[in-house]
Amino acid sequence: MASVAVGKKRGVPALGWWLMVVGTVRLAFTWSCFFGSAALCSATYSQAQVSDVHGRTVGVWTLLSCTLCFLCAFNLDNKPLCLATFLSFVYAYGYFVVEYLVYHSVGASTLAALGFFAVPAILWMLLEWNSHGHGIRTAAKQP
Template structure:
């Protein structure tokens, strides 16, 4: 597997993608805190809920953005990498269930969310150990 990072410095392509994912998700937190009682306006277009539920989704979104940025700059940290990967799985799984079971998320919204989440998940799986620090060979 070819590594996306060449040389000694800079952020690998996966890191840039994770920063993009975090940046794209960030504006979706705003209506959760300051929008109407409906949960995060466009995403949960078919749902009705209390303001506290919207703010909870907002905090969840901010947390997932934070994980994306942390992982982008720490791709070699296996715990952060795994936590970020699982946060993407859980979040997208939640939206799939909301769409297919509860019908609170439209298919078009699911596709938009999936473009970023599924791309990140597949890319992270393909490069699972590519960024881990290598053990130095020490000669006695």
């Protein structure tokens, strides 16, 4: 059993580091929504009026996604957690795409800035889906 534990000792993979970077950016955004007079939230929704309540709501939503990023970064072998984190990126970026295309409440620059973090994370998580822990491929090879 000790040899198994030694064999599993490893550092945080690059995807985990990226998720920590994204989580840190999300944490800064959350801080701004709560304590920065919603300045960053207002800048995000440049085409719409942002109330303090809306800013705090976006802050809580972003804090939840930040938490998922950090948890997933250290638990890339946990498929349900990775799926929840992956979907948080899809839902959040999808939400902003709809806000841009349908409601026109965010600008193209905001969408691009958010996409700088979301799109690589979405693609990277898809590419790495079976690379950590006991993935689908690993389970299929077992007798």
